[in-house]
Amino acid sequence: MKLDAKVPPGPLPDKWDAHVDSIRLVGxxxxxxxxxxxxxxxxxxxAAASSLGALGYxxxxxxxxxxxxxxxxxxxxGGINASKNYRNDGDSxxxxxxxxxxxxxxxxxxxxxxxxxxxSMSIIDQAVAQGVPxxxxxxxxxxxxxxxxxxxxxxxxxxxxTGQQLLLGATSALAKEIHDGHVRMHPRTEILDVVIxxxxxxxxxxxxxxxxxxxxxxxxxxxxxxxxxxxVFFLSTMAKGCNVTATYRAWRRGAGFANPCFTQIHxxxxxxxxxxxxxLTLMSESLRNDGRVWVPRxxxxxxxxxxxxxxxxxxxxxxxxxxxxxLVPRDVAARNAKEVCDKGLGVGATGYGVYLDFRDAIxxxxxxxxxxxxxxxxxxxERITDxxxxxxxxxxxxxxxxxxxxxxxxxxxxxxxxxxxAIGEANFSDHGxxxxxxxxxxxxxxxxxxxxxxxxxxxxxRHPSGEVKADHPEFGRVEAEVRERTKRLLxxxxxxxxxxxxxxxxxxxxxxxxxxxxxxxxxxALRRIPQLREEFWRDVKVPGGEGELNQPLEHAGRVAxxxxxxxxxxxxxxxxxxxxxxxxxxxxQTEEGETKRDDERFANVSVWEYQExxxxxxxxxxxxxxxxxxAQRNYKT
Amino acid sequence: xxxxLRIWRQDNAKGPGAFVSHGIDGISGDxxxxxxxxxxxxxLTGRGETPVAFDSDCREGVCGMCSLVINGRPHGPNxxxxxxxxxxxxxxxxxxxxxxxxxARAFPVLKDLVVDRAAFDRILEAGGYVTVHxxxxxxxxxxxxxxxxxxxxxxxxxxxxCGACVAACPNGAAMLFTAAKVSHLSLLPQxxxxxxxxxxxxxxxxxxEGFGGCTNLGECEAACPKGISIKFIGRMNRDYFRxxxxxxxxxxxxxxxx
Numbered sequence: 091m092k093l094d095a096k097v098p099p100g101p102l103p104d105k106w107d108a109h110v111d112s113i114r115l116v117g118x119x120x121x122x123x124x125x126x127x128x129x130x131x132x133x134x135x136x137a138a139a140s141s142l143g144a145l146g147y148x149x150x151x152x153x154x155x156x157x158x159x160x161x162x163x164x165x166x167x168g169g170i171n172a173s174k175n176y177r178n179d180g181d182s183x184x185x186x187x188x189x190x191x192x193x194x195x196x197x198x199x200x201x202x203x204x205x206x207x208x209x210s211m212s213i214i215d216q217a218v219a220q221g222v223p224x225x226x227x228x229x230x231x232x233x234x235x236x237x238x239x240x241x242x243x244x245x246x247x248x249x250x251x252t253g254q255q256l257l258l259g260a261t262s263a264l265a266k267e268i269h270d271g272h273v274r275m276h277p278r279t280e281i282l283d284v285v286i287x288x289x290x291x292x293x294x295x296x297x298x299x300x301x302x303x304x305x306x307x308x309x310x311x312x313x314x315x316x317x318x319x320x321x322v323f324f325l326s327t328m329a330k331g332c333n334v335t336a337t338y339r340a341w342r343r344g345a346g347f348a349n350p351c352f353t354q355i356h357x358x359x360x361x362x363x364x365x366x367x368x369x370l371t372l373m374s375e376s377l378r379n380d381g382r383v384w385v386p387r388x389x390x391x392x393x394x395x396x397x398x399x400x401x402x403x404x405x406x407x408x409x410x411x412x413x414x415x416x417l418v419p420r421d422v423a424a425r426n427a428k429e430v431c432d433k434g435l436g437v438g439a440t441g442y443g444v445y446l447d448f449r450d451a452i453x454x455x456x457x458x459x460x461x462x463x464x465x466x467x468x469x470x471x472e473r474i475t476d477x478x479x480x481x482x483x484x485x486x487x488x489x490x491x492x493x494x495x496x497x498x499x500x501x502x503x504x505x506x507x508x509x510x511x512a513i514g515e516a517n518f519s520d521h522g523x524x525x526x527x528x529x530x531x532x533x534x535x536x537x538x539x540x541x542x543x544x545x546x547x548x549x550x551x552r553h554p555s556g557e558v559k560a561d562h563p564e565f566g567r568v569e570a571e572v573r574e575r576t577k578r579l580l581x582x583x584x585x586x587x588x589x590x591x592x593x594x595x596x597x598x599x600x601x602x603x604x605x606x607x608x609x610x611x612x613x614x615a616l617r618r619i620p621q622l623r624e625e626f627w628r629d630v631k632v633p634g635g636e637g638e639l640n641q642p643l644e645h646a647g648r649v650a651x652x653x654x655x656x657x658x659x660x661x662x663x664x665x666x667x668x669x670x671x672x673x674x675x676x677x678x679q680t681e682e683g684e685t686k687r688d689d690e691r692f693a694n695v696s697v698w699e700y701q702e703x704x705x706x707x708x709x710x711x712x713x714x715x716x717x718x719x720x721a722q723r724n725y726k727t
Numbered sequence: 728x729x730x731x732l733r734i735w736r737q738d739n740a741k742g743p744g745a746f747v748s749h750g751i752d753g754i755s756g757d758x759x760x761x762x763x764x765x766x767x768x769x770x771l772t773g774r775g776e777t778p779v780a781f782d783s784d785c786r787e788g789v790c791g792m793c794s795l796v797i798n799g800r801p802h803g804p805n806x807x808x809x810x811x812x813x814x815x816x817x818x819x820x821x822x823x824x825x826x827x828x829x830x831a832r833a834f835p836v837l838k839d840l841v842v843d844r845a846a847f848d849r850i851l852e853a854g855g856y857v858t859v860h861x862x863x864x865x866x867x868x869x870x871x872x873x874x875x876x877x878x879x880x881x882x883x884x885x886x887x888x889c890g891a892c893v894a895a896c897p898n899g900a901a902m903l904f905t906a907a908k909v910s911h912l913s914l915l916p917q918x919x920x921x922x923x924x925x926x927x928x929x930x931x932x933x934x935x936e937g938f939g940g941c942t943n944l945g946e947c948e949a950a951c952p953k954g955i956s957i958k959f960i961g962r963m964n965r966d967y968f969r970x971x972x973x974x975x976x977x978x979x980x981x982x983x984x985x
Contacts, residue, residue, distance in 0.1 A: 137861070140861070141860070141861040144860045144861065155784060155790070155792060156782065156792065156843070156844055156845070157791075157844065157845070157847065157848050157888065158848075159791075159848075159851075159888060160784055160785075160790040160791060160792050160888075161790075162784070162785060162790070164785065164789050164790050164887075165785045165787055165789050165790065176868070212863065212864070214867060215863070215864035215865065215866060215867060216859070216861060216862075216864055218864070218867035218870075218917065219857065219859045219864040219865075219867075219917055220856070220857050220859055220917070221856075221857045221880075221911065221912050221915050221917045221918050223872075223877045223878075223880040223881040223884055223911070223915060224867070224877070225874070225877065226871075226872050226873070226874040226877045227874065228874060229871060230868075230871025230872050230873055230874070231868045231871060232867055232868060248881055248884075249881065251789065251885060254789055254885070254887070255881070255884060258884060261851075262851065262855055262856035262857070263856060263859070263861075265848070265851045265852045265855055265856055266852070266856045266858060268852050269852040269853065275848075277845070277848075300837055327787075329784040329785040329786070329790060330783060330784055330785075330786060331784050363757050364755050364757050364758060364762075366755070366758055366762050366765065366766050367758075367762060368759070368761065368762045368765055368786060369786045369787070371786075371787045372787070469807075470787070470788065470812070473788075473805075473808060473812050473814075474812065474814070476814075476816065539861040540861065543861065585773075587769050587772050587773065589765065589768075589769060590769070631772055631773075633772050633775075633776075633777055633778060634777060634778075638738075638739065638838070639739070639780055639837055639838040639841065641778070641780055642768075642772065642778060
């Protein structure tokens, strides 16, 4: 596997424009001859499919939900970053770039991140033109708020539903292209494999989730916008359907998988309660703008929070990080919450929770102002916990939330398989080892609206269109493999349900490969995952048949892939002998308990290559830092 | 807690369906309704019976994938709550709970509690957008929007397209959904150029899909988990009448060669 990032030459600020000027294009008359498959209709997928459709390409778009507008980007609450500097607070493209590089703990590619910061402004312009109703100030100008890990206000928002509104914008553009016949939409259809012919991606094999029919679809290029894999932890903030199948199958077909162990654990979710709980609900990070995070100073202090006097409260983020306070980056906030809970200071029934308190903000600003800012989040919290955050502090705890790892892509967003692209959360992305708040929407839309539609032309223009059709024998072979796998899942007919395996895997991964990792734990996980997988294939019970709407079968296929992928995650976490961003190896900490990077050995991207019947092979893409000085992150002074 | 669940079971789109009773015990009040159904499915699978098919995805009340008519009410007894955010503490111990799919001609049942809501997508495809391609756009602050207008647009845009309004309406009308989508764009300056063609196209598509007519019963607003107001229906009707009562000027007709 050869890793060529194809970063254009020239000074950082000029790279993207120069690249666009120099790459090959496909003329408007030729575009309808090229067929492109887009899998997934979240922000990245919907933006890419609609943009490609509008350019005139023939687009086939797939999603497993019943409508493209339900993809999980819809659940992003807080906002989207852009370096508009509307607040006159010193923001700039360069500052957004450096914040993102530093926030990611120097594990992202400079050129990509700089491009992201440059394009951030066009995304806001695009979204507003589509009719996204961002919050406005009295004079009619766009409003902003602040997010973790930065000292400026550059986040644009629609109450607590920014992701929903941006996705409605993108899917409305997609709806137009569907109507105009440029995009053929296949809802309730799941991708089960990628088809490679002569070393190039030529299509996909999918299953219609209603009829159960397996079919082949050929194209000149395939774009995966299939999101992240945090459901490997079972309990996460991701939607129930989120899975790793598309990217994992692409990996098995030869695409490099980058940094699989980089998973973000978001600091502010509602803590898990019962053993039958099915998911964790996020409380937007924007709450940390006005909420203060604390625990009782005394172990096992069971008094109601209101009765604990000020002096006996430990505001652990404010004390430890006076400069950023409650607005430290996510990895730092999550790690500190776990630390105080491990010390026995946690609150709530399980002892794994910390308070997020609005008392002082309500005293200072009045309940009305706080209500206007966070009303819908308060309601959501109240609905789930039956407690009113206006009266008692919220209880929160970190939850798996976002996968920074993903398919390795070059500057053009192409994977190591020619013609196979990965965009949005599905690629290893621009967030390094930790994503800053309000950056996921930005990256997904930059990839989908502005980068991929241009860079894909360079690839397409070099090849004649329609070379391989779905009747090519390779499609038949992959289809047969997919059918065989489905039959195997249905024929085990054991005793344990798919869900019970998923829960067990999740618990194992959360313990051994969650907020903190160590050698012994990872090695244990690497022993237990194959055992669990073996048990799965021996004892799983998948009811129903193949040719029908069969939700347990869908779930079984996804869990089977997660059971293999989990091993790759642990292997990556074990190999990365340093701490960086979200990846805290307990062996590698500073004396103050902060992450300790090893830039000598690990200032690189770990890219794993699948090997049939052998351990995956590690390749490394070195990361050079020219514009930002490689330094220890400091959120204290 | 203990419940008897009377659930609509139907093998596929063709088959006749029927209510089947399933008992379930040991349910904590902190379980969501869907988690309770997950548990029921675990038990059914363990006993070699077919689990109940139902839709859900985000399970945080925003994707609009979950549905279910619970004891005769779409999304169950609580106001402003989707089924995924409904907790068992809101039911009485020992209660019999009836669970049905959305009932509407335009939403055919696919299996058990899963329905096909593609009609909504076709309404959106008919005109629920501002025609803009991806690419450079003017700075948003060059077109100020009064915050109250932006907020009202957001009140409409917050619709999650779940279909509860249709399921609640005795006529099976999709007026609240369509009105929310129409109003979101017709309130904003960006939506003005296509304002009148949009409303006509979307209403026409809505009628083609076989949804019923609106008779101002207001059941839709009461069932809407996002609290979308029926005032938007009035707004849509005004726009629709303006559009159809006057000959539309089609400025996009064929242009004369210069």
